């Protein structure tokens with residue numbers, strides 16, 4: 253019989269790549285999608301008619317219990333979150349309920365169902381926040397600095413308690429920034445690749461940026477969903493830090509994107525002080541040694557390949573009218 257995977261947050265970037273991977277591996281893939289978000293299934297493009305959608309309010313514990321009992325999943329991937337970190341300040345409690353509440357309700361449902369369902373919790377480098385050491389590993393102390401990071405940390409501990417208390421197969425992947433052509437343009441990588449393509453095509457003439465010296469550990473989302481799956485195929489559940497271990501600055505990103513379309517970035521990019529963020533942390537960089545050793549995982553796509561690919565795809569999308577620059 254086919255394995256069944258349930259995914260929350262299926263219509264996001266990671267949901268797409270994970271669904272693709274699981275479908276290729278013969279899974280029945282079911283997305284748990286709130287009733288009011290049913291329309292967003294179109295975001296899955298070519299996969300929209302290959303996955304099943306189960307309509308459920310993620311805040312409704314009983315409804316989630318019913319979903320687990322009915323669908324009998326082999327694996328659950330809990331990816332649902334408001335992904336844009338600064339926005340979490342606008343609704344700290346809503347962020348907590350979506351991230352921590354959903355994790356807690358799903359873990360409780362697995363516990364009560366008596367199934368051997370394996371559970372993946374999408375954790376985030378944001379739980380390290382004001383970093384206590386660099387690079388960060390699974391033993392680095394947690395010090396989140398925003399509601400998003402605090403909610404992800406709470407979900408991480410909730411998962412840990414359930415693992416220890418009820419012997420569930422549950423684990424967290426502590427993922428660093430991961431990008432792709434499917435990243436929404438409010439994130440800096442996609443903002444820059446779309447602008448480089450737009451300027452190349454003569455559709456815009458300037459790009460306003462925040463801090464060019466900001467640094468991140470950026471990888472390719474397609475590489476990161478592979479490790480989510482591998483974490484659930486091991487003998488014992490364990491948490492892993494997942495990143496490239498390499499820091500790049502926003503300036504590197506801008507330079508790479510513009511170079512890839514033979515433009516001199518300095519002619520087009522200006523710094524807009526209103527885009528600067530307060531109290532940023534630039535030493536968020538992964539030590540993925542445990543994932544390398546135990547899961548034989550390492551990123552396959554370099555930062556340069558990722559950015560070049562994103563620019564190429566944005567060029568095609570703009571030329572075909574698939575996206576507009578006001579997106």
Ligand code: GDP
Nearest residue numbers: 337438439440441460461462463466502527529
């Ligand atoms: P985050 O790591 O989840 O905050 O991902 P983002 O892609 O939003 O931001 C990555 C970094 O790029 C942050 O340190 C930002 O301060 C920096 N950055 C510099 N200019 C911009 C900009 O114009 N937009 C965004 N989103 N980030 C910028």
